[in-house]
Amino acid sequence: MAQKLWPPYWHYPRATEKPLPHGRAAAVPRRAFFRAALINFAILQLVFLSLFAYIFGSLYQQAGHTHNMKILFVDYDSDSNRESAIGSAVSAAYQELEGSTFPTIVKASTNEFPVPGNLETAVCGATYWAAIYTSPGASSRLQNALAVGGAVAESYNRSDVLTYIWNEARYSTTSDSAISANLQLLSNTARLAYTTAYVRSGLQTLNLTDEAAILVFSNPWQLTSVDIQTTTQGSRAVYNTLVIILILIQEFFYLGIINGLYAQFKIYARIPAHRIIIVRNINSLAYTLLGALCVAGMVWAFRAGWHVNGNQFALTWAILWLFAHANFLVLDIITIWVPPQFVPVCLINWIIFNVTSILLPFDLSPAFYRWAYAMPAHEVYQVLVDIWSGGCNPQLHYALPILFAWELIGLAFSTLGVYRRCHYAVIAEEAQDRAFNERLNVAMAFEKKRDEERRKELEVEMREKAGSESLTFESQQERDDRIQREEKEQEDVREDLTNVIRNENEQLQRERTRKASRVDFGPSFDLAYRSNAS
Template identity: 55%
Template sequence: MAFMQGYPKAHQNRIHGSDKSIRKTRVNLLKAAGLNFILLQILFLGLFCYIFGAIWQQSSHIHNMNVLFVDYDGSVLGTAVRDAYKTLQGKTFPTLQEMPSERFPTLGDVKEAVCRTNYWGAIYTSMGASERLANALPGGVAADTYNRSDVLTFVWNEARYSTIVDPDIQGTLITLSSTARVAYSAINGTGALQILNSTDPAAISVFTNPWQLTSVNLQETSQGSRLIYNTLVIILILIQEFFYLGTINGLYAAFKIYAKLYPHRIIAYRNCISLAYTFCGSLCVTGAIWAFRGDWDVNSNQFGLTWAVLWLFAHVNFLWLDVFTIWTPPQYVPMLLITWIVFNVSSILVPFELSPGFYRWSYAMPAHEVFQTLIHIWSKGCNPQLYYALPTLFVLELVGLLLGVVGVYRRCHYAVVVEEAADAAFRDRVAVALATEKRLAVERKQRIAEGGSEDVIEEEKREEEELEDVIREEDKSLQRKHTKVAQDCRYGPAFPLAFNNDPSDSSVNSTSQGV
């Protein structure tokens, strides 16, 4: 075809697939491809099972979400709620935990219990609600002034896993209210009909619609972008740190920094660069969240706190990705990256109440800690998990810094080892070439002294081919000899540089060691 003619050397000096000389290479290629085929299939199968397991049979774990019930009315309305819960009670319905009103003397105490995450929500009957309802049925002023919103109220915090609490808390409590209305009619229907003023429209309205469930949402979070706060936002932050880590490693490898500067200088520069990068990156993430917040009620103080905690989270991941790549062979780094991402995201996809108990080990994952802290910030303190979230993040930061310091010393050590090995290999190569050339010269003189009449051109060609073979064998020997050194010297993932201020510097233009 015409487009293939632009690559005339694509078919030059090729070997047929059935040629004996390539049989060993073909077998080794297939073995390597098969091994990586199996490793990647096992890895991704395991990751898929892990993340699916985190949300497996989520609905059957809803009973682990507790809801507070306080009956301030103390009459038939509270009985209707209890009867309704008995009808709905099961694995797919939150557990209603009734507490005496003495434990929660004011409505503020109920809100505080939900705010402090003692309960996922709360529902309570208003004091005197049954009496006001009974007084409205005969009609008159009591029916005209009857307030349906002051009968049954529920409290919840939508900022706390908003995509979960919307159906599992708000939706179920609305269902509980509707079922309680049916139970109320069954309990008090005959008595209500006896006192109902059938000629008063207001009284009939009260009888047919005795209450309207009132919602007290501690932090409304209904904007569309909330769907990705615990998924894509976290994933993109992790990928962002990985890519810049590769860029930093590429710079250090290209300019041979590890073999030139003192380790403490490299540590200082590296941390300053990573802190500046994560500082700007977290600002961009926070700015994007705020730009698409819609009518979300958050202020500038929450913006600053969000920025700060995302900065800490980003730098923690930068450090730990760096640590992993120091001690992990390069061929396994991509597998480690995707595993780190899945483990972090799985820790915040759903609350631990909706996951099997095994997944609670994910308390140690930085994504879980940062998301708990963000909920605390966004809901104005109504998720007091900072007592373990922030210390965990700071411990991860300090341990990552310490291991990163060790990693810099390790890289500096092996960078010098590699330089010395390269110099020794060059000297060996030169020595072998000179020795071979001297031997060939001696052999040439001997043939001339013996009266040989070999063609000069053919002799020189033969000598060049022999010299090339010797050098090639020496290169193979040196490569086998220094394989261990090359494996121990791990700079981490590194990407070629997009911009270079010194085009003449061949060391910078050369492709950096990649993953």
């Protein structure tokens, strides 16, 4: 038994029957093969090198662009003449931390933002990434707790001193590191600056005999977070990466199935173009509708306590549907107008450009990457953030028009593409019919020539046997009858030969399909460069 299983090529004996050609006869095809392989090797390496450079370039020196993120600061504890003690500590801390790797603090007066609610409106409107403020009377309460101690120090509220407002749903992982973590650092540095200034003042007002006062001095405040939409679930990490990638791939694979079915059943040559357009759009709308429902359902199924409601689910479903269908149409346009050998390259470029547009906020990427405002993935993510945070990312004025523009452009060129496919499908069918008729005419000409030769041979035999006029007349009559019979037989032969050739063609196609299904060669695309040698 072991001998039959090894070596493995014993299972495929025909593979070794015909040896590979050697010598000068095989030299030219071999050179052409390696030349084509080398050129395609280089093309693919350059394409993916460019894509890697593009995506890594968008992330390059991310921390160095943090200063582009603006944070609003209002000192509600100050009076009209000067900053409060806590406000001064925050300003001193910012002077120490200010740099390219720290967000820019924009100071504003209480006249511009009279109450903290105005700060939340500014953050909700995406004017600022966050806002930080000191509570009214915070410095006096702190001074009183340090000086009096006792019950006053024990009742002192550390959380009602310094507060920041932010929206975690807006690029949650980035906001955690660039906004929340840096504001915590600012608070800690300000606390140190405050205690240092207090020590320099000689600790004159500190009740050194009271333990509660000393505890307040060691920890004068705790930074309070007001998160517009808390987004801490683990699945948030893939909302702007894998979710978008899978939607794009999902549309591409279904588009491949649709195109394969249309080609297999010769739909383009058998059904009017306007009917194909209607059915194709209904089909794609239904597929993307169900696909968007599945994506939204998974987001909700794994939201892990995320505070979102049914209305937000419906809006998420709707915008994902629009995004999925727009991409289906764009990919359809690619498969229509781009040569087949370049379709995979266009697909991977489309995916990378879309995903890169939402990996980071544009504030953290080089300015060049802002061209990706035109990418549908960037727009759909802006709309999703707006939905999830209850309208606190008002980018709809440009996001929705861009998405609908992609949809309309896709519908227009996809519709034109159906006419293009129908046009060339009819041409291909006509060419196939002509080729079939040519083969049939050749076969019939051969049969006719053979019949003529047989007729001449029979005439010679009849003449040799003829002995009289009556016999000659009789032979002539028989010959006419025989010619009529042969013509009828020729028509029958033509019809039979037609059926035979058709059946043979169908059998060949079935045989090729059956053999191709047996052997899995994997995905196969035309080469970007093809040698003239065959």
